[in-house]
Amino acid sequence: MPMIPDRYTKTAILLHWVIAALMILNIVLILTVEQFPDEWVRPVVDTHKSIGITVLGLVIVRLLWRATHKPPAMPGSYGRLERFAAHAAHGVLYLLMILLPLSGWMHDSAWKDAATHPMQLFGLVPWPRIGWIMAIEPATKEMLHDAFGALHTWAGYVLYVIFALHVLGALKHQFLDGEKELQRMLP
Numbered sequence: 001m002p003m004i005p006d007r008y009t010k011t012a013i014l015l016h017w018v019i020a021a022l023m024i025l026n027i028v029l030i031l032t033v034e035q036f037p038d039e040w041v042r043p044v045v046d047t048h049k050s051i052g053i054t055v056l057g058l059v060i061v062r063l064l065w066r067a068t069h070k071p072p073a074m075p076g077s078y079g080r081l082e083r084f085a086a087h088a089a090h091g092v093l094y095l096l097m098i099l100l101p102l103s104g105w106m107h108d109s110a111w112k113d114a115a116t117h118p119m120q121l122f123g124l125v126p127w128p129r130i131g132w133i134m135a136i137e138p139a140t141k142e143m144l145h146d147a148f149g150a151l152h153t154w155a156g157y158v159l160y161v162i163f164a165l166h167v168l169g170a171l172k173h174q175f176l177d178g179e180k181e182l183q184r185m186l187p
């Protein structure tokens with residue numbers, strides 16, 4: 001009989017921590033952008049975009065991995081409500097990992113100067129904007145630029161809340177319930 005794993009696969013663990021680190025770095029970068037000298041602001045925003053697109057790529061790999069590799073079962077001591085809350089938080093986090101970079105990319109594609117400021121991933125690889133958004137007539141595009149920007153900001157607010165719950169939940173299981181919770185997601 002195959003053993004039921006008690007921790008995530010190495011690939012899932014790597015993707016979890018790389019994506020978490022990149023998202024945290026991206027949020028810190030953009031929320032502190034005004035502290036940088038003027039000539040740094042454009043490169044910092046460009047790096048924010050590059051990191052975000054990298055996250056989008058990694059999340060697609062992660063979802064494919066998740067669809068083909070079963071995660072370890074949750075410890076039997078967790079109640080029904082707790083299981084539901086954990087699964088719901090994971091679901092929302094997956095949605096946000098897609099919605100944040102996608103709304104950022106849409107916001108940036110609706111930018112009126114997008115055509116004259118081509119995007120490059122980390123200043124190295126040319127990266128496209130979303131063509132159908134760039135092609136919209138200017139007044140509507142300006143409206144969409146604001147709307148996608150607001151969506152991007154609000155997705156960030158939701159992320160802060162769910163991220164806090166996710167971390168608190170993991171710490172509760174580890175230190176109050178005495179489960180080997182963190183070991184499931186550590187190499």
Ligand code: HEM
Pocket residue numbers: 022023026027030031045048049050051052053055100101102103104105106107108152153156
């Ligand atoms: C991991 C993915 C991403 C996260 C977590 C993220 C998060 C954020 C946050 C928290 C803000 C500040 C919003 C505010 O305070 O109003 C922001 C701003 C912004 N983001 Fe993102 N973002 C991501 C990906 C992207 C991508 C892929 C793009 C574009 C290709 C992008 C473009 C922008 C732009 C243009 C701004 C406004 C910057 C400015 O003040 O000029 N973001 N992002």
